[in-house]
Amino acid sequence: MARSLSTRTGPRIACEITPERVITARVSRDGNSIETYAVRSLAPGAVVPSLTDANLTDSVAVRHSIREAMAAVGERSRDVTAILPDATVRIALLDFDSLPEKREEQQATVRFRLKKTLPFDVEQAAVSYDVSRVNGSLRVIAAVVLTSVLEEYEYQFRELGLSPGVVLPSMLAALGNVSGDEPTLVMKVDTVTTSLAISGGGQLLLFRTLENPRGTMQSVAELVEAVHPSLVFFQDTYGMQVSRILVGGLVSAEQMAPALSEQTGIRVDDLVSSTYVGSTGSIPKSILAGVVGALIS
Numbered sequence: 001m002a003r004s005l006s007t008r009t010g011p012r013i014a015c016e017i018t019p020e021r022v023i024t025a026r027v028s029r030d031g032n033s034i035e036t037y038a039v040r041s042l043a044p045g046a047v048v049p050s051l052t053d054a055n056l057t058d059s060v061a062v063r064h065s066i067r068e069a070m071a072a073v074g075e076r077s078r079d080v081t082a083i084l085p086d087a088t089v090r091i092a093l094l095d096f097d098s099l100p101e102k103r104e105e106q107q108a109t110v111r112f113r114l115k116k117t118l119p120f121d122v123e124q125a126a127v128s129y130d131v132s133r134v135n136g137s138l139r140v141i142a143a144v145v146l147t148s149v150l151e152e153y154e155y156q157f158r159e160l161g162l163s164p165g166v167v168l169p170s171m172l173a174a175l176g177n178v179s180g181d182e183p184t185l186v187m188k189v190d191t192v193t194t195s196l197a198i199s200g201g202g203q204l205l206l207f208r209t210l211e212n213p214r215g216t217m218q219s220v221a222e223l224v225e226a227v228h229p230s231l232v233f234f235q236d237t238y239g240m241q242v243s244r245i246l247v248g249g250l251v252s253a254e255q256m257a258p259a260l261s262e263q264t265g266i267r268v269d270d271l272v273s274s275t276y277v278g279s280t281g282s283i284p285k286s287i288l289a290g291v292v293g294a295l296i297s
Helices: 059-073 103-117 147-158 170-177 220-238 253-264 285-295
Strands: 013-017 021-027 034-041 079-084 090-096 125-134 137-146 163-169 184-189 193-200 203-211 244-249 267-270
Touching (some): 013 147, 021 059, 021 285, 059 147, 079 147, 079 170, 090 103, 090 203, 125 203, 137 147, 137 163, 137 203, 163 285, 170 184, 170 193, 170 203, 170 285, 184 220, 203 220, 244 253, 244 285, 253 267
Parallel strands (some): 013 079, 244 267
Antiparallel strands (some): 013 021, 090 137, 125 137, 184 193, 193 203
16 A cells, blocks of 8 residues: 555656546646646546455556556656555544554554454555544544555556555545645545545544445535535534535536535635646646645645
8 A cells, every 4th residue: 555645745756547547747846836747548447446356457458548648747757656546445534542652563453443344354455554643632544455456556557667656545645735724625526436535734534435326426416415414524523614625536616616615605616726737728627636636745
């Protein structure tokens, strides 16, 4: 899994594999803007994200798209941040009163807590986590992926002579776009999942990945309804109100703002700022959320 959950350091290239396309971007040397990006489409069914099953039904086509997208951004470095679909990774927020000092014992404690929440044996999984203090407790943000699934994706990069030294799920990568301390809800949508996260004060406070009914992208009305339980839970748990909503992936603020703002009374903006990517022409900037968030410092 991720060698680090941080989205603020790492290679200058990020490459995201989604069910629909491969997206690659290169960040400027000062880390303040995206210099160039490339998008290559995938045939339907080439990537079928899953927690437990094989994900790549046409690995040759996936490698071809990675090769083309990497060549288009023109970076010669072998190092790349690989971004996986959210449906392949389980994210858990765990609270502890204390944790062992030694890293091995700490990891064993985290794995034990995860054991009953996973649809697979945690001992057959890669686990990466960060620890912070929230409301007097130790908050662990853990990302868990079945080793066979992780290796399936990493293999595509290694076969091309690339080194995926950092691996991130799409939503955690996309959260790199969020700045400021005000409580913010982020919605990132793909054809398979709708991921929701709330951050505030530099902390991740809520994370949910919802499988889209029928295995297809939800309507605007359905997406608006999906937000409500998370807002209520956050308010009841933390006694705070979300002050803004950021949307990305296959949806934009232009699509979501009218209905979502009316339902929640909260300002809705795009997750990806034009400050970082400038004009994207015919490509919706919202689909760049993962690669931009992974690269911008």
